[in-house]
Amino acid sequence: MGSVETLDILIVGAGPVGLALALDLGRRGIRSTVVECSSGAESELQAKASVIDERTMEFCRLLGIRDDVANAGYPDDLPSDxxxxxxxxxxxxxxxxxxxxxxxEVPEQSAEMLRRCPQIWFDPICARAVHRQGMTDVRYSTKFLRCDQDDSGVVCHLEHVNTGAVHQVRARYVVACDGAGSVLRKTLGIPFDGKDxxxxxxxxxxxxxxxxxxxxxxxxxxxxxxxxxxxxxxxxxxxxxxxxxxxxxxxxxxxxxxxxxxxxxxxxxxxxxxxxxxxxxxxxxSQYTAERYHKGRVFLAGDAAHTMSPTGGHGLNTGIGDVMGLSWVLQALLEGWGGQRLLEAYTLERRPVALRNGMGSTRNFSIWVDSKxxxxxxxxxxxxxxxxxxxxxxxxxxxxxxxxxxxxxxxxxxxx
Ligand SMILES: Cc1cc2nc3c(=O)[nH]c(=O)nc-3n(C[C@H](O)[C@H](O)[C@H](O)COP(=O)(O)OP(=O)(O)OC[C@H]3O[C@@H](n4cnc5c(N)ncnc54)[C@H](O)[C@@H]3O)c2cc1C
CATH class of the missing domain: 3.30.9.10 (D-Amino Acid Oxidase, subunit A, domain 2)
Known part of the structure; x- marks a missing residue:
């Protein structure tokens, strides 16, 4: 058997959250690898997110995609009625x-205004930016199967979707951005509490x-x-x-x-x-939140960590907030200037945000279905x-x- 490839950071899932993390790590000079089971960012027409909120627009500035998102093609003169x-x-x-x-007007609480940029545009914008930046190795048609971790790393078993061939990589840290059905979250046995x-x-x-x-x-x-x-x-x-x-x-x-x-x-x-x-x-x-956002060297982010009703448009935005809070933690761990308690800090910082946004979204949905x-x-x-x-x-x-x-x-x- 040949030697196992070693990586600093493996991101599972090239949805908006995984790609935003790759971009922010790249901005910090950190190389990462993304594995994605589908064949490409533009392969699926998705009827999902379109609200990119003020905070995410600020992050888009940092990631160098602000103008791409603001000028993606949504008509600026269409009333939001x-x-x-x-x-x-x-x-x-x-x-x-x-x-x-x-x-x-741009609200006084933010440097940016909320924009409409549907995921059919947003995800490819992120994918193109990752490609342009050149700091990330994105491997499509590659499916994460399972992992085992020890004190110094995580061995991940990956399958090439087209051939069925399975191989292993060893990463210092792994981030699960693999969506609501997260195989990683299930593999780690992290409880996911909430309601359908x-x-x-x-x-x-x-x-x-x-x-x-x-x-x-x-x-x-x-x-x-x-x-x-x-x-x-x-x-x-x-x-x-x-x-x-x-x-x-x-x-x-x-x-x-x-x-x-x-x-x-x-x-x-x-x-x-x-x-x-x-x-x-x-x-x-649904409205579910993971009990904790990391186990050992594996972190959860985006829908892998929380689900919420789309009523409010918070899912993607909350997920991007997660990874913008996680990337500097990963940098600190990799460069040795952050201690182990930073691992806990990520859950402490981001989980309450998901709980609050999840509750707000469910409250919005209850107004929809009220029959009084x-x-x-x-x-x-x-x-x-x-x-x-x-x-x-x-x-x-x-x-x-x-x-x-x-x-x-x-x-x-x-x-x-
Ligand atoms: C109708 C609707 C409207 C919405 N509107 C909004 C909105 O306006 N604003 C908002 O903020 N949010 C909205 N959302 C929510 C938003 O779409 C999600 O929160 C967002 O897509 C989550 O991004 P993610 O990257 O965490 O997960 P995903 O987008 O689910 O991406 C996960 C990626 O991981 C890949 N993957 C999964 N398993 C594996 C594996 N084993 N190996 C390798 N790859 C894997 C998947 O193929 C996928 O590409 C809406 C959702 C719906 C359904």
Whole structure:
């Protein structure tokens, strides 16, 4: 058997969090290796994050990708409005009006403003920056299987996805950025406590809503029925690409028999709109946090350490905060100017942030699915009109924090 390759830092997962860590380590002059089981950063069209909050934008400055993110292509003149309705040609319930990027001021609590940059752009921006920086060896189609650690390092068993060949590398430190289903977290046996909030189904839909609707321009439509919010349309690129999500049940749905077209017709309120469903995925909404963020020489970051409902747009942002807090710890450990207690400090610093953001996100979701005061929303007549008016005002007031989470992003309490 040949000698085992030795590395300083192995990052498992080339999602936004793993790539941000690689970039920040590179900025500090530290080389790292990333293994990623998929075949490339641009191989999957994902209907996930688009809110890049103020703090993450500040980090993007440090990482040298601020302009790439701010100018990625999301229209600066698109108002961030949310429209509450029963269907797009059904009853109007209300509107949460929020300014477009060009009409917003940079808040005094931050050097940057919140931006929209969907993950279909953000992840490739990070991947290109890592490539440009030249400090990281990114190995796609390479899957982490398991690891064993001793006092001086971690032996990781990796599989080449295309050939099935398994080999070992030895790293001084390993960071699990392998997402919510983290194999590393499970391998280490770190408890993951929290709760499931049900399954959701999302489709990426190509449709020219601007042409079809007078309530546009807006960033989001939320569809409300007597049982609460059942679905939403959220723009991905600010143009013709939208994410249509439906709030699912406690059990997984069989996607092969699931009729998304029927729900799209329900959302449009008519059946003559041309659209194309590009992709449909089912995902689990949950709020879990790892009991600790490291074991020995292995650290957890991003969704591997915490999951939260997307209501608030905190998952990716919290994960990037994790690795920006971890990279200097790794530098200190590698260069010998940081002691072992720094390992604990990472959990102490970052876990409370995930708990707080997770709770905030679940609270936002509970407003979505609340069914109080909605029993007449589909009816005609003055009583139903009055219920819709009241509901619209309440939704707009209660949901402002979800779409303007400056306090959580900058860890300050904002009252204005
Ligand atoms: C509908 C929706 C909307 C969202 N909106 C927002 C938002 O607006 N703002 C926000 O901040 N967050 C949002 N999120 C959450 C955000 O998408 C996640 O928090 C973020 O992707 C987590 O990044 P990550 O790098 O930790 O994990 P992931 O993005 O899951 O990346 C993990 C990577 O690890 C790889 N991997 C997994 N296992 C292995 C293995 N064994 N070996 C090698 N590689 C492996 C995977 O292929 C993947 O590339 C949203 C999520 C959803 C579902």
């Amino acid at each position: 949310t429209i509450f309705c029963t269907a797009m040609n059904g009853h109007y319930i209300g509107r949460l009006a929020m300014p477009s990027a060009e009409m917003r 909030l049900g399954y959701a189904i999302s489709s990426i839909v190509k449709v020219d809503l601007q042409k079809h609707h007078t309530w546009i321009p807006a960033e989001r439509f939320m569809f409300i029925g007597p049982d609460g919010t059942w679905g939403n349309f959220t723009t991905i690129d600010g143009r013709s690409l939208w994410r249509f999500s439906v709030v699912g049940g406690k059990k997984k749905t069989n996607l092969s028999t699931f009729d998304m077209d029927k729900l799209l017709d329900k959302a449009f309120g008519r059946d003559d709109i041309e659209y194309e469903i590009i992709k449909t995925v089912q995902w689990r909404r 005061g909605r029993d007449k929303v589909l009816n005609d007549g003055p009583e139903a009109d009055e219920q819709r008016r009241t509901l619209g005002k309440n939704m707009a007031a209660n949901m402002r924090q979800e779409f303007q989470p400056l306090g959580l992003a900058t860890a300050r309490h904002i009252t204005g």
